[in-house]
Amino acid sequence: MNHLESWIHTPVAKALGWSLIHFLWQGMLIAFLLWMLLILCRPREARLRYALGCLALFAMAASFGLTFELLLPGGHAAIAVPARLALPVVPPGAAPALDVRPLDLKLALPWLVPLWMAGVLLLYLRSLASWIAVERLRRTGVCAATGDWQERLRRLRGRLNLDRSVALLESCLIDVPVVMGFLRPVILMPMGLLAGLSTDQVEAILLHELAHIRRWDYVVNLFQNLIEGLLFYHPAVWWVSGQVRTERENCCDDMVVKLKGDARGYAAALATLEQNRWSAREPALAASGGSLMKRIHRLLQQPEGPRASAAPILAAGLLLVSLGVAVAGWQNISTAAPKPVANAVPLTQREPAEAPAIVTPLPKKAPVSLVAQAVPPTSDQSAPVNGIETPYLRWMHEDVAYIISDEERIAFKHLQSDPDREHFIEQFWMRRDPTPGTTVNEFQEEHYRRIAYANDHFADKIDGWKTDRGRVYITYGPPDEIVSHPKGGGATSTFPFEEWRYRYIQDVGNDIVVEFVDANMSGEYRMTSDPSAKDALLSKPGPKYFVVGEVGRPGAFPLVTPTTVMEALVLAGGFRDFANRSEITIQRGAKTYIFNFKEVVTGQNRAQNIPLEPGDQIIVK
Amino acid sequence: MPEKLPELPRPTDAELEILTVLWSRGPSTVRDVHEAIGFRKATQYTTVLKLLQIMAEKGLVRRDEKQRAHIYEASQPCEWTQRQLAGDLLQRAFSGSAKSLMLGALSARKVSKEELAELRKFLDEYEGGAR
Numbered sequence: 118m119n120h121l122e123s124w125i126h127t128p129v130a131k132a133l134g135w136s137l138i139h140f141l142w143q144g145m146l147i148a149f150l151l152w153m154l155l156i157l158c159r160p161r162e163a164r165l166r167y168a169l170g171c172l173a174l175f176a177m178a179a180s181f182g183l184t185f186e187l188l189l190p191g192g193h194a195a196i197a198v199p200a201r202l203a204l205p206v207v208p209p210g211a212a213p214a215l216d217v218r219p220l221d222l223k224l225a226l227p228w229l230v231p232l233w234m235a236g237v238l239l240l241y242l243r244s245l246a247s248w249i250a251v252e253r254l255r256r257t258g259v260c261a262a263t264g265d266w267q268e269r270l271r272r273l274r275g276r277l278n279l280d281r282s283v284a285l286l287e288s289c290l291i292d293v294p295v296v297m298g299f300l301r302p303v304i305l306m307p308m309g310l311l312a313g314l315s316t317d318q319v320e321a322i323l324l325h326e327l328a329h330i331r332r333w334d335y336v337v338n339l340f341q342n343l344i345e346g347l348l349f350y351h352p353a354v355w356w357v358s359g360q361v362r363t364e365r366e367n368c369c370d371d372m373v374v375k376l377k378g379d380a381r382g383y384a385a386a387l388a389t390l391e392q393n394r395w396s397a398r399e400p401a402l403a404a405s406g407g408s409l410m411k412r413i414h415r416l417l418q419q420p421e422g423p424r425a426s427a428a429p430i431l432a433a434g435l436l437l438v439s440l441g442v443a444v445a446g447w448q449n450i451s452t453a454a455p456k457p458v459a460n461a462v463p464l465t466q467r468e469p470a471e472a473p474a475i476v477t478p479l480p481k482k483a484p485v486s487l488v489a490q491a492v493p494p495t496s497d498q499s500a501p502v503n504g505i506e507t508p509y510l511r512w513m514h515e516d517v518a519y520i521i522s523d524e525e526r527i528a529f530k531h532l533q534s535d536p537d538r539e540h541f542i543e544q545f546w547m548r549r550d551p552t553p554g555t556t557v558n559e560f561q562e563e564h565y566r567r568i569a570y571a572n573d574h575f576a577d578k579i580d581g582w583k584t585d586r587g588r589v590y591i592t593y594g595p596p597d598e599i600v601s602h603p604k605g606g607g608a609t610s611t612f613p614f615e616e617w618r619y620r621y622i623q624d625v626g627n628d629i630v631v632e633f634v635d636a637n638m639s640g641e642y643r644m645t646s647d648p649s650a651k652d653a654l655l656s657k658p659g660p661k662y663f664v665v666g667e668v669g670r671p672g673a674f675p676l677v678t679p680t681t682v683m684e685a686l687v688l689a690g691g692f693r694d695f696a697n698r699s700e701i702t703i704q705r706g707a708k709t710y711i712f713n714f715k716e717v718v719t720g721q722n723r724a725q726n727i728p729l730e731p732g733d734q735i736i737v738k
Numbered sequence: 739m740p741e742k743l744p745e746l747p748r749p750t751d752a753e754l755e756i757l758t759v760l761w762s763r764g765p766s767t768v769r770d771v772h773e774a775i776g777f778r779k780a781t782q783y784t785t786v787l788k789l790l791q792i793m794a795e796k797g798l799v800r801r802d803e804k805q806r807a808h809i810y811e812a813s814q815p816c817e818w819t820q821r822q823l824a825g826d827l828l829q830r831a832f833s834g835s836a837k838s839l840m841l842g843a844l845s846a847r848k849v850s851k852e853e854l855a856e857l858r859k860f861l862d863e864y865e866g867g868a869r
Contacts, residue, residue, distance in 0.1 A: 247839045257751055258819065260758040261777030286778075287762045289754075289816045295842035308761045308816040329841045338841060365841075385864045388857045390844055409844060410853050413860070 125227035126551055132188035134230045136181055140351060143180045147173050148353035155360070160415060163367035170361035171337065177354060178344050190623075233350065240346035247342075254295075255303045259286040266311055270304075273323055276376055279331045285323075287311065292394050296326040299335045313393070318386035321373050328369035337365075363411075370416055384413045509538045515582070517545070519592045520564065567591045577640040585644035586615070586633055593622055596631070604688065612636050612675075614645075638677060662729045664689035666737035667696035681726045682712050685735055697738045703727070704734040746797055746814065748822060753793055756786070757812050757819070760799065765811035 124130055151173040158166050261267070262285040270285050281302060288305045295305050304326045311319055329335065341358050348354045374380045391409055513521060513529055521529075525545065532538045550558040571587030572580055581587045590596075596617035603613045612634050619629040633642035660676040662685060669690020674680075680688075682703060692698060692714075701712040712735070716722045729735075749757055759774040760766060766774075772786045790810050793799045802809040 244839070251839050258754045258758055259778070260755060260762050260774055263763070263774075267777075284778075287758065289758050289761055289819050292820075293842055293844045295840045297840050308758070311762075326842070334841055338839065342839065381864055385861055387844070388861050391857060392854070392861075394844065410856065413857075 121231060122552060122554065125230060128190045130227060130230050132185055132190075133233075134226055135188050136185040137229055137233055137350075139184045140177075140181045140348060143184070144177055144348065144351040144353040147176050147180070148357055151357060151360070160367075163364050163371050167361065167364035167368050170357060170364055173357045174341065174344055174354075174361060177348060177357065181348060236349055237346055240349055241343075244342050244346060251297050254288065254290060254305065255286070255297060258290045259288045259305065261285070262287055262306065262311060269316075269320065270323060270327075273320060273327055277324070277327050277331050277372075279327055281330065283327065283330060293390060294322055294326060296329050297335060299330075299333060302330045302335070304330075307393075310390075310393075314386060314389060317377075317379070317382060318389070321377055321379075321383040321386050322390070324373045324376055325369045328372040329365075332365075332368065334365055334369075337361075363408075366412060367415065370412060374416065380416045384416045387413060509535070509542075512542065516568070517564075519588060520549075521545070563594075564591070567594065570595075575642075579641070584641060586617075586642055589617065589631055589644065593619060612638065613642075615642060638675075660731035662731065662733040662735070664735045664737070666735075667693040668737050669693060676729060676731050680729050682729065682735060683717065683726050685729060686714070686737075689735075692737065700738060702736045703729075704736060705730060705732070749793075749798055749819075752789055753798060754819070756789055756793065757798065760810060760812040761816045765802065765809045767807045767809055769807070771810065 151169060154169050155166055158169070160166075262270075266285055270283060274283060281300075284301070284303045286303060286305050287308050287310075289308045291305055292307045294307065294310065297303055297305070304323065310322075314322075341361060345354060345358055370383070373383055377383060387409060509529075513526065529538065529541055532541060546558050546561045547553065549560040551560055552558075567590055568582050568587075571582045571584070571590050575581040575584045575586040575590070577584070582591060597620045598616075598618040600616040600618070602615070614632060614634040617631040617633070619631070621627050622629050632645045634645045635642050636645075661673045662676050662680070663673050664685055665671045668686065669692075671689060674685065674688060682701075686692070686701075698714040699716075701714060703710040703712055710725070710727060712725045712727075713722065717726050755775060756771055759771050763770060763774060768783070768787050768790055771790065772781065772783050775781050775786065790799060790801075794801045794810070798813055799810045800813050802811065
């Protein structure tokens with residue numbers, strides 16, 4: 118159950134839920150369109166009407182699928198993100214209101230999907246049972262029809278240009294002719310029917326069944342079953358499906374009349390069939406089709422009596438209802454769909470209008486550098502209530518500074534009483550709780566854990582949570598990778614810096630890299646917008662020494678603490694393969710010193726390991 | 739001896755097949771039955787003979803021994819099987835749902851009494867017209 122609870126909050130489940138809701142109006146629309154088109158067609162044109170019906174059914178399935186596809190967030194979001202605490206969406210208008218109504222709908226919504234799935238499962242199980250029963254029917258209680266009937270069947274097949282071989286069987290388990298299968302089709306006749314009706318009439322019925330086979334109706338019916346099972350909750354689906362079935366029978370009837378020419382005889386055969394069915398005592402194990410009376414009337418081209426159809430009124434009423442749902446639905450689809458266009462999702466940051474947001478591609482790699490974001494909230498100089506910084510204001514300014522949205526902030530400031538504020542805070546955390554039903558609010562816990570972590574690890578002269586690293590950590594969570602260069606690194610000498618890599622941040626993108634540089638060598642890392650801020654050469658004209666030649670990282674190095682040649686060589690990345698380890702020179706002004714690495718390492722002549730002075734050049738050939 | 743509803747055992751699948759042939763072809767000899775079954779699957783003549791004898795003992799078929807080639811006849815009408823099987827819950831469950839998958843000449847819903855009367859009237863007209 119817990120699994121289910123957490124699954125229903127994944128984006129996949131949410132997309133499914135919204136697709137189901139959107140299908141309410143989509144289905145109505147398609148059904149309405151079909152209804153209009155059918156009115157325009159004449160009842161004679163069964164094939165056209167059948168095609169329209171099939172198209173409508175297909176359109177319903179397609180629109181459901183497309184909606185689901187569109188609502189799915191791209192790629193990565195399919196992974197459940199408990200670590201990142203993907204927040205439930207806060208629609209822009211809901212935050213200021215302190216009542217619980219919008220919350221209730223959001224709570225009930227996720228359970229639609231499991232309910233629907235249960236329904237689908239049941240219906241598909243039923244279909245499976247049907248299929249088993251159908252297979253049994255063709256094997257049990259059957260015997261092949263006599264030879265002359267097989268011959269007649271062959272002739273009829275020829276008239277229809279039907280290549281596939283069809284078996285003709287008599288069955289004692291049915292009381293109405295049925296046809297089944299598509300690879301090895303079988304016509305089942307009730308016991309005694311072949312002998313009971315006139316040959317002409319039996320042939321007409323056989324033609325009807327053969328027409329079904331020729332038109333692959335069995336396969337289409339299977340698909341109908343599948344779609345009915347999937348979208349079972351919408352009456353429009355059943356209506357359209359019924360239309361398809363009706364028109365299908367009409368098409369086959371038309372084929373019979375076309376080949377036999379005797380509509381009345383065929384109608385009489387159908388009537389007799391129905392009569393025989395009445396005499397059988399058992400419920401019919403028959404097939405589905407249209408109303409018999411309508412079919413006979415249609416065959417005899419007798420216009421039906423005008424019947425006050427409830428369909429138009431029903432359709433209009435349902436259309437109104439579904440339009441209402443549609444309007445509500447579209448409002449939510451724009452906030453529910455987690456498209457890259459940032460919406461009122463608290464996880465993303467303020468709009469770039471507030472702060473310089475420059476995205477610079479790093480020269481070495483493809484991923485995008487996430488750059489300076491919104492101004493830290495401590496600059497928000499709102500006057501504290503009553504001149505004192507109350508604990509509530511502190512909560513807003515410190516605890517949730519990075520995760521509270523602007524609307525929530527404004528709403529909170531407008532609150533007058535402490536109970537209101539406490540209620541707001543409670544709602545605030547509830548909105549973000551990924552498991553609203555449980556007592557534990559994982560989001561809240563993780564948030565405070567991050568604050569504690571930041572205070573422990575990033576604090577130097579200011580609180581950990583106030584630092585740049587703290588802010589990023591609290592907002593986006595622990596990065597997937599940290600590349601740390603406490604002593605600098607890279608091809609040119611650099612200040613200590615850290616690279617934080619996030620594989621995916623919702624609504625921001627993939628492969629986000631954030632850089633922090635300790636440009637003041639003070640222990641405090643600042644987030645950088647300029648990749649070259651790392652480069653000491655450009656930004657800090659301080660004391661430097663140089664290491665050039667066959668070392669791992671030749672370049673300029675800041676001379677901050679007393680450094681010996683040995684240390685400098687190590688910092689410069691050690692020797693490369695072809696370095697001459699015994700003839701290293703140190704150029705200081707006009708003087709040249711020799712440094713023999715081998716000697717120094719073995720302990721002889723340690724005096725060569727001199728401390729460096731600014732401007733020294735170590736040359737390794 | 740008036741038999742209301744004979745307490746006959748339920749036919750096995752093979753026996754049901756033979757019964758079906760007998761219902762379809764009417765009273766037949768073993769050879770006829772064997773030939774009819776042969777359309778669908780290959781069986782031995784002796785198998786069919788054996789089965790018919792067993793069925794005669796069970797009371798499912800009646801044997802007419804007046805002629806040299808015995809003639810077998812089903813003891814119950816075809817509807818009897820349907821009634822038998824209707825008692826089986828599983829069968830009922832299956833057959834109920836089977837409706838949705840099969841196609842055929844008639845719809846699943848039986849016509850009402852009024853419609854049936856209308857049908858009868860139509861048929862009478864038709865037959866009158868045909869003559």
